[in-house]
Amino acid sequence: MTSLNFILQNIILCLDVDSCGYILSDLPLGLYSAACRRLSSASRCKQSITGLDISDRLSKFLSSQTNLYRLILRGKKLIRGKVDAVDFDSMIRISMANNGSANDDTTNQNSSPSDLLKNEAPIDELSREIQETLSVSQRHKFWETQPVGQFKDLRDSTLPEGPIEPPTPLSEVKQEPYNLPTPYEWVTCDINSEETCLEVYNLLSNNYVEDDENMFRFNYSKEFLRWALHPPGYFKTWHIGVRVKTSKKLVAFITGIPAKIRVNKDIVTMAEVNFLCVHKKLRSKRLAPVMIKEVTRRVHLENIWQAAYTAGVVLPTPITSCQYWHRSLNPKKLIDVGFSRLGPRMTMSRTMKLYKLPDSPLTPGFRKMELRDVPSVTRLLKAYLLQFIVAPDFDEIDVEHWIVPKEGVVDSFVVESQETHEVTDFCSFYSLPSSILGHPNHTNLKAAYSYYNVVTKTPLVQLMNDALIVAKQMDFDVFNALDVMHNEGFLKELKYGPGDGKLHYYLYNYRIKSMLKSSELGLVLL
Numbered sequence: 001m002t003s004l005n006f007i008l009q010n011i012i013l014c015l016d017v018d019s020c021g022y023i024l025s026d027l028p029l030g031l032y033s034a035a036c037r038r039l040s041s042a043s044r045c046k047q048s049i050t051g052l053d054i055s056d057r058l059s060k061f062l063s064s065q066t067n068l069y070r071l072i073l074r075g076k077k078l079i080r081g082k083v084d085a086v087d088f089d090s091m092i093r094i095s096m097a098n099n100g101s102a103n104d105d106t107t108n109q110n111s112s113p114s115d116l117l118k119n120e121a122p123i124d125e126l127s128r129e130i131q132e133t134l135s136v137s138q139r140h141k142f143w144e145t146q147p148v149g150q151f152k153d154l155r156d157s158t159l160p161e162g163p164i165e166p167p168t169p170l171s172e173v174k175q176e177p178y179n180l181p182t183p184y185e186w187v188t189c190d191i192n193s194e195e196t197c198l199e200v201y202n203l204l205s206n207n208y209v210e211d212d213e214n215m216f217r218f219n220y221s222k223e224f225l226r227w228a229l230h231p232p233g234y235f236k237t238w239h240i241g242v243r244v245k246t247s248k249k250l251v252a253f254i255t256g257i258p259a260k261i262r263v264n265k266d267i268v269t270m271a272e273v274n275f276l277c278v279h280k281k282l283r284s285k286r287l288a289p290v291m292i293k294e295v296t297r298r299v300h301l302e303n304i305w306q307a308a309y310t311a312g313v314v315l316p317t318p319i320t321s322c323q324y325w326h327r328s329l330n331p332k333k334l335i336d337v338g339f340s341r342l343g344p345r346m347t348m349s350r351t352m353k354l355y356k357l358p359d360s361p362l363t364p365g366f367r368k369m370e371l372r373d374v375p376s377v378t379r380l381l382k383a384y385l386l387q388f389i390v391a392p393d394f395d396e397i398d399v400e401h402w403i404v405p406k407e408g409v410v411d412s413f414v415v416e417s418q419e420t421h422e423v424t425d426f427c428s429f430y431s432l433p434s435s436i437l438g439h440p441n442h443t444n445l446k447a448a449y450s451y452y453n454v455v456t457k458t459p460l461v462q463l464m465n466d467a468l469i470v471a472k473q474m475d476f477d478v479f480n481a482l483d484v485m486h487n488e489g490f491l492k493e494l495k496y497g498p499g500d501g502k503l504h505y506y507l508y509n510y511r512i513k514s515m516l517k518s519s520e521l522g523l524v525l526l
């Protein structure tokens with residue numbers, strides 16, 4: 001399948017940059033990144049998934065390859081095979097049927113570009129044809145009906161910042177749930193119930209987010225889910241499941257939690273929507289839009305009209321697109337399971353030496369955060385987050401929930417001044433393992449994710465090196481971080497490598513004037 005996806009990726013690179021964002025959104029999770037990874041050995045590339053910044057080097061690399069022509073022509077045939085309702089998944093399926101194998105990208109291997117182009121239109125014509133086939137109305141049947149920034153408005157600077165639609169009177173909010181197909185029913189999932197929590201855990205651990213090569217799948221623990229879904233002021237009714245009426249099997253899930261998010265100067269009460277998951281057997285049946293509408297309805301019933309969410313796919317329209325970076329802690333295991341590769345001219349022992357860390361933290365006064373640190377950590381965090389355009393507005397109650405260490409879920413460390421006993425810095429990370437799919441020896445990848453970090457006295461690189469050291473002591477295999485906030489200030493220096501995962505941030509019913517740089521974002525969603 002990847003080879004065909006790769007073909008599609010290459011087609012995208014021939015289109016004008018505006019079209020890229022649209023087309024990418026029709027691709028399954030992360031395929032653009034997968035293509036880039038394949039190319040990265042020849043040309044280390046970096047480009048925005050929204051297509052606004054396609055690397056020159058990558059484009060040059062592709063345009064100089066004879067097989068690019070072959071790939072385009074192949075793509076053109078795929079498109080011709082599908083007259084309406086173009087979506088790339090179906091194109092892949094059609095192509096599989098036509099060609100026998102989705103892995104076959106060897107067709108015409110021996111033809112020269114000129115042979116291949118003999119009876120074909122030039123690339124710009126082809127490009128136009130592809131763009132016309134993908135008319136806007138076919139692209140986001142659901143998201144185009146929603147109060148979210150639309151791609152076509154990207155360059156319209158006259159549109160005001162703030163809510164896209166005003167709130168409606170509560171009496172006008174639909175009182176009954178949206179209709180589901182007859183075999184299914186809505187349920188509110190009580191995460192405090194051990195039985196329900198296990199059902200949610202099982203649904204997610206078998207059906208939630210995978211990387212684009214289906215090697216790893218997020219494996220949020222039950223304790224993590226309880227923590228993530230029970231912040232101060234949470235609404236039980238926002239933890240929504242779909243069951244099969246007859247068997248009561250849980251087949252889909254979506255959640256919201258309340259949060260105060262500051263956008264520029266305005267503090268807006270929002271829902272953070274997360275854990276959208278539809279069982280693999282029920283995919284592509286337009287169940288996700290119904291789930292999103294239902295969570296929106298329940299959020300409206302609480303008189304809340306905005307939401308924040310993230311996705312690995314491009315939807316209308318990201319407020320920013322972030323990149324994941326990965327720091328190996330257990331390079332041997334990461335290489336064994338295919339998470340990372342041995343670098344050129346590197347041996348395993350040199351790699352292990354490269355990533356070796358001291359046995360214990362180096363900063364004097366570095367210790368685990370305790371409940372008594374909540375006031376100082378809140379002060380530090382509040383002041384720090386003011387620098388970013390979009391960031392949560394945390395108070396002490398939030399910090400007690402989100403930052404105080406919880407075993408196996410979230411870890412936080414402070415630096416306490418030896419002289420004044422004042423807390424001057426802190427770092428935190430949460431624990432989100434992934435299942436390793438189909439590996440003979442390993443089943444679980446232990447990953448720590450950088451959360452909120454603030455320094456006032458300790459150099460950021462030094463603090464984050466201590467975070468790596470304690471994460472290693474805790475037996476994590478890898479430490480991940482997004483390029484948000486000031487994270488770029490330590491990533492390269494501490495030997496993080498860029499991943500191929502992109503994470504796009506969105507706001508529902510709130511327009512911001514222009515797209516943010518990832519470093520202007522102060523929000524980490526779980």
Ligand SMILES: CC(C)(COP(=O)(O)OP(=O)(O)OC[C@H]1O[C@@H](n2cnc3c(N)ncnc32)[C@H](O)[C@@H]1OP(=O)(O)O)[C@@H](O)C(=O)NCCC(=O)NCCS
Binds near residue numbers: 140285287289311
């Ligand atoms: C994400 C998921 C629920 C989508 O369900 P699906 O069966 O593939 O898609 P459906 O046919 O139900 O719905 C398609 C619509 O949902 C939208 N959609 C797909 N993924 C989405 C996401 N992560 N967030 C919001 N909308 C999404 C599509 O863009 C499409 O709307 P459009 O026509 O306006 O573009 C499903 O693929 C899934 O469970 N994937 C694994 C878990 C996952 O990736 N969850 C999202 C984490 S961010």
